Each structure stands twice: as C-alpha cells, then as structure tokens.
C-alpha cells in the first residue's frame with residue numbers, strides 16, 4: 035500500500051509539470067515509471083508526451099529493449115523511447131520477481147496485421163489491445179493451414195462473421211482459404227460470398243454451390259438480397275466477380291477439384307452449415323479431377339474437420355445443423371473415414387457471445403459501405419443471433435490453444451439428429467467445452483477487433 039501511495043504521489047506531482055510544458059528529467063521519469071510498474075503489475079503503457087496511459091492502440095514492444103528489467107534498465111529504455119515513440123510499457127513477472135520494462139510502438143487498432151507482423155519481427159509474444167484490455171498471441175507457429183469453409187450463407191449472420199475471420203487470418207498470413215462451399219441452395223447465397231470475397235480483397239477464392247441439398251430450409255435472417263443492393267442512383271453497391279449471369283461450380287465437384295490439387299493430409303474443413311455437400315462428396319466416384327472415390331479423397335487429403343454442431347454432455351437433444359438435413363447428415367457420419375479428426379463446436383460454446391446489432395454497426399462505422407453492416411442496418415438481426423460459427427473457424431486456425439476440448443471418442447448420429455459421444459482414446463472426435471465468462475468476453479472482443487480492421 036505504501037508503494038501505491040508513492041506511485042500516485044509521483045504521478046500527480048508530474049502531471050501539472052507536464053501541463054506547464056516543463057521537461058521532466060529522465061531521472062524523474064525513472065522514478066515515475068518504476069512506480070507505475072508497482073501500481074500496475076499486470077502491465078501498463080505510459081505515453082511520455084502526456085504522462086498518461088493510452089486508452090487506444092495496439093501496443094508492441096521493441097526487440098531492442100526486451101530484456102530490460104528492474105530500475106537499472108530504465109535509463110536505456112527511456113532513451114530508446116525518446117528516440118522512437120515516447121511510449122514505455124512494463125509488467126511484473128512474479129516467477130522471477132522482476133519488473134520488465136520496454137520501449138513500445140503503438141499501431142492504430144485497425145492495423146492488426148501490421149502490428150502482428152512487427153511483433154513477430156521483434157520476437158514479441160503478444161500484441162496488447164489497449165481499448166479492449168486483451169492480448170493477441172503472436173508467437174504462433176506459421177503453419178501451412180489450407181482451409182475450405184463450408185457454410186450455409188444466407189440465413190444466420192454468424193456465417194458472415196466466420197468468413198470475415200478467415201479473411202482477417204489471411205491478412206495476418208495465418209491461413210490460406212482455398213475455397214468456400216455454400217451448402218444452402220440458391221445462387222443468391224453464393225453471390226453473398228462473392229460480395230464478401232471482393233469486399234475483403236480476395237476476389238479469386240473459388241465458390242461452390244449446392245444444387246441437390248435440402249429444399250427450403252428455414253431462413254432466420256433474409257439477407258439474400260445483399261448482393262443486389264443498389265444506391266439511390268441504381269448503381270450496384272457491392273462489387274462481384276461472378277456477375278448476374280455467371281454460375282458456380284457444383285459444390286461437391288469443387289470439393290473434389292480443390293482436394294485433388296492439395297498435398298496429402300493438408301486440408302482443414304470448417305463446416306458451419308449443413309453437411310449436404312460433404313455427404314455428396316463422400317458419395318462421389320472418380321471424375322475428371324481425381325481417380326479416387328470421395329471417401330478415399332477425403333481420407334487422403336483432409337487433415338481435420340471443425341464442425342459447428344452437436345449437443346453433448348448431459349443433454350440429449352437434436353442439433354439444428356444435423357437435424358435439418360438429417361439424411362445427408364447420417365450419410366456423412368457413416369462415410370467419414372475414421373482416420374480424419376473431427377472437432378465439434380456445440381451451440382452452447384457460442385451462446386454467451388452476443389455481438390449486439392448496435393455494436394456491430396458501431397464497430398463498422400469506419401465505412402459507409404460494408405456488406406455486414408448493410409445487413410444489420412436494413413434487416414432485423416436482433417433475433418437471438420450469437421457468434422456460433424466463428425468458434426469452428428477460430429479453432430481451425432488457432433489450433434487448440436484457445437479452446438478446451440473433450441477427450442477423444444467417437445460420435446454417432448441418431449436418426450433424430452442427436453449426437454452420441456463415446457469416449458475412446460483412439461476415437462477421431464472431440465468437442466469444445468464452453469468457456470467461462472472471462473474467456474467468452476475475450477473471444478467476443480477478438481471477433482470485434484477483426485470487425486474494425488481495414
């Protein structure tokens with residue numbers, strides 16, 4: 035407590051001095067910064083120009099000052115900060131009983147890809163997001179993750195955010211989205227993906243469309259008119275690569291084409307809609323793309339599947355995604371090779387992640403024209419929509435670091451759409467456990483951070 039008072043006294047003493055534009059000596063800065071380290075053991079950033087903690091910005095430490103600890107290191111840290119951005123950060127490491135200090139660079143919060151790249155170049159493990167008080171891990175292994183997204187675009191809006199996450203991961207060079215499958219029939223639903231591909235700067239990502247799926251599944255939010263939105267001067271609002279008269283490949287054929295061209299065991303599928311196209315892929319025979327059957331193609335090329343769906347634990351009730359297309363779902367569970375890992379993301383994992391419509395619109399105030407914002411401005415999205423689908427995508431790219439998964443086992447699907455889990459160390463299936471409130475808050479902030487990138 036004595037230390038705390040000391041720190042407050044020092045900080046208060048220097049703020050008026052700053053307002054009078056008197057220069058604070060570096061010796062006094064050492065005392066202030068060291069005191070702040072004691073006040074904020076979890077970490078702080080101090081702007082030496084204003085003597086205040088920035089409330090916004092992506093903070094990354096410079097490599098040159100990374101092994102600076104305790105009071106003796108501060109003169110060099112301050113010198114580096116003066117020569118760069120006049121930002122100093124610090125935190126207390128209880129295991130070593132040491133205060134670490136560093137000179138910090140601040141990026142705008144909409145520049146995550148640049149901040150992450152700088153952090154990696156500077157051997158830093160995290161980017162700190164000042165406005166959200168979260169850390170983004172940056173010391174991930176740069177894996178060659180090739181993702182196919184299989185979505186039911188055009189109903190719930192969480193598909194939009196899942197796809198958005200993948201573009202942002204592409205910006206950070208964390209994955210390669212090699213194709214998008216739309217398993218909800220209707221060209222408009224594929225046109226939505228075409229709009230998003232163009233909006234996010236990836237106009238050439240191939241899109242496949244299901245044509246033999248389930249007829250007229252329920253539509254929760256009718257945003258299928260999004261691709262055809264026009265300004266008051268009748269000019270199309272959103273760019274598309276595939277025009278009104280263009281067409282899309284049959285979805286299971288695109289799966290076959292993409293898989294055939296990839297190295298063995300290299301493809302991750304994020305399935306966030308029905309499994310109609312996956313079932314048709316598994317039932318397919320040799321064609322112009324591969325002499326292999328669909329089952330063999332999946333066995334050989336697919337590394338893992340992350341699937342939004344399943345109900346586990348004490349509850350035994352049908353899952354929406356599997357129940358809605360039950361014949362296809364039963365076929366999928368029957369034919370999926372046992373060597374292919376599958377991680378289920380039950381609805382209860384995304385349930386607490388409530389990205390409110392007004393918050394979505396506010397987060398996208400950086401542009402007038404945004405396909406997701408358009409959806410939220412012109413349609414009622416306050417329908418109990420939660421961030422379910424992004425959980426499969428985030429897990430697919432981030433790996434298991436962010437998620438707590440069940441032990442291995444086997445999952446069988448009943449004709450009623452219930453998913454039954456039987457634990458077995460040799461099993462190919464695991465499922466995500468719901469996170470605690472702190473985890474849910476962090477992941478929602480992460481999704482929101484991706485929404486403001488541009």
Ligand SMILES: [Ca+2]
Nearest residue numbers: 186193306307
């Ligand atoms: Ca979905």
